Amino acid sequence: MPMPAHPTAWKRKYPQSWVMSFMLQRRLAARIVMATLCLLSTQVPAQDHNPLAGNAKAAKAGEYEFRINCALCHGLGARGGGRGPDLTRAKKIHAHSDAEMFQTISNGIPGTAMPANGTNGQGVGMTDEEIWQIITYIRSVEVKAPAKPLGDAAHGKQLFYGDANCSLCHMVQGKGGRLGPDLSSVGGSRTREALIDAVRNPSRRLAWGLTEPTKEFPQEYETITAVTADGKQIKGVALNEDSFSVQVMDSAENIYLLEKDKLRSFQKSRESMMPKYNADVLSDKDLEDIVAYLVSQGAK
């Protein structure tokens, strides 16, 4: 049967003090009730250490919760996906302690694609207990960093800014080109395998739905070829696009703001502007050194 409830209508139009005091009283009463409930219940409240740490059963439950809520971006097994970092790395950019990880999952990371719990529009909001289960799971699949880095980071840096020409298009810590993604933190968020694949096969998977730290929208680095009304040919990377306009950067780092219906021609391709680095252009050893450099920067 339907039960009558207490109606509370707050109207902006009349912010009379009694309305406020009534609300404050309600809030205070609600807090007392909440506090009592917390004392009585067995629920896991938000706290600064993981009450389920090391609990194998919790880790298993967390694995399923992870699949349901996190794997869409972070991939199966937490090994990183198209837009979410690899979480099996022991060192994480945004969360070191369990408590920090709890905050990150609860509140999201502003300026990135990481949403606050329950707000991503698809998943279901998790309870505190479920978040702790997920943290327990992530800890259980973490791989400690190899004792010795596979490559030579110092040599990798030389290559990055030198012969390999990476810095013509990519920036690390404010130094380098602008056409491709900023790689300052990529070493901390992508697996070694993903980094190698991105260099060997740049078009296989564009920066799918990648959100740059300075942007609130995803950029996929698609290649745009356009001819303006006066015949100027433009080839560059899409900075953003909708059905009627496109913002493009060319390899000389010029920005073009184009209205599509005023163009003579417009083409979009998922063939990356980044050249394919085969082993005869960049040896496995050199590539490993560049990855070591990116990892050393990304883990900062």
Next chain:
Amino acid sequence: MKSGDGHRSTLARTHALTWKSGPLRAALRALKKIAFRPCVSIFHELVRTFGMLWLVVTFGVYGVSACAQVTSDRLVNSGKEPQNWLTYSGDYSGKRFSTLDQITARNVRSLTAKWVFQIGATGKLETTPLVVDGVLYATGQDDRAFALDAHTGRPIWIYQHQLPSDIRPCCGRVNRGLAILGDKVFFGTLDAHVIALDAKTGNVVWDVIAADYRTGHSFTVAPLAVKDLIVIGVSGGEYGVRGFIDAYEADTGKRKWRFYTVPGPGEPGHETWEGNSWKVGGAPAWNTGTYDPATNQIFWPTGNPAPSNRGEGRAGDNLYSNSLLALNADTGKLNWYFQFTRHDEHDWDATQVPVLIDSGGKHLVAQANRNGFFYVLDRSTGKLISASAFGKETWSETKDSEGRPLAKKEASPTLAGHTVCPGALGTTNFMAPTYDPQTNLFYVSARDQCDIFSTAPQPYEAGHAYYGSAYFPSEDAEPYLGFLKAIDPATGEVKWKFQHTSPTWSGVLSTAGGLIFSGDAEGNFIAFDASSGKPLWHFQMGGAVYAAPIAFAVDGKEHLAIAAGSAIYAFALP
């Protein structure tokens, strides 16, 4: 007391005093004739007699705002008052078609923003506004409801429902709108209340709790007012609720009937559930249905069985999940049902608006379903007439004797996961479609996306997420494609499609001006030529669209309204 009573007695008194004076008597008789007729007739009579211009000059801007009572007759005859938008889909048939024709393919290029109302909250807006005699009613994030001056966008009242902190919305803190009847507006909340507000003040008239939010029940749907009842369907398929559709008396909030979308022991259909799985079987009813006054039937669609992506433990067809239900409006008794996806394991809720179409003497109901097929049924019997794919689908290869697409065995999710199209978000979703009786085409926002479906066994725990699976983008990382598609219900053929930059969550509106209106994920509000699909006009609103547009008129001028980002926008010709 109804607000009309006072008016009536004052008039009667005046009438009595002047009973004997001839000219006054005649004038009063005329006045009485007008005063006691529904607003719509007055409006039409005045327009017919004096023309729209006279109406605007005489009554000024607010001339027709005096009529507050929205009778059920007005809802049945909503087509007679195109200046208003009285139900979620604009009329009972679900067509989301407006007979307003001032804005046309010729002049739409000069369409311009008239006003913007900022809600002042973040999160998605899925609301469809209502407009009644110059007042626009809508809902916002976190269950606020408000009334705006539809001429200016200025708020008249704002009501904020106080939500507990531990609500369980599956997919954002959203609300899709209100119903209006009499002098009240009605909406459901994320903590599973049904609330009636006074339409003039926003004061709470009644507030009832339909179910326990702590076990995952919530309301996001815009209710439907039918006769003296407010019909509303529950959300919570992701929490293993047992779905239901409720009808409340508009005056009192007393529940008149409830139809459980998962049959209990002894009821027909109960045998389609394994063991006790029916108790947490899902089949929510979270999108607004339609109504046929001629047969007094409500057509209400239902959502996925729970857990949404794992069929193990709930062997059987799982009635009445992913079905269209034809219910008697007075009693909530089931007349017929049609199940689109049996024993669903892909979260393909069939909660899309069932649109009532009459064609060649046939009474039909059409639905562009999340599973990728466009279905046409006979709405008297529920018998399938046709089912045609309108997007990329790989789950079905055969049809049963009736012509219903059947799932391949290999489409079931596995532990390792494999790719199925459409993905979990479906070929379409909650975004409202439109049917344009001038082109005889059905327009819908569609998506081509495949997902990897993988099982993740999960025990039921009250109030906890109950998916039983997970889905991810397919390995080949194909970009997701989004379209506006025009489907011919007679053949199931896609007549034209417009490709958006990315998939959109916007609903679609058709108008007698030969236009289709829709929004995109990049924040554009776009007018299309209804026949060709050519975009004719667009406006950048600065926020993604998750809502459906409406058309209405104030000052005798056609307007359009749509929610985008955290605001509601109104457009008109200059």
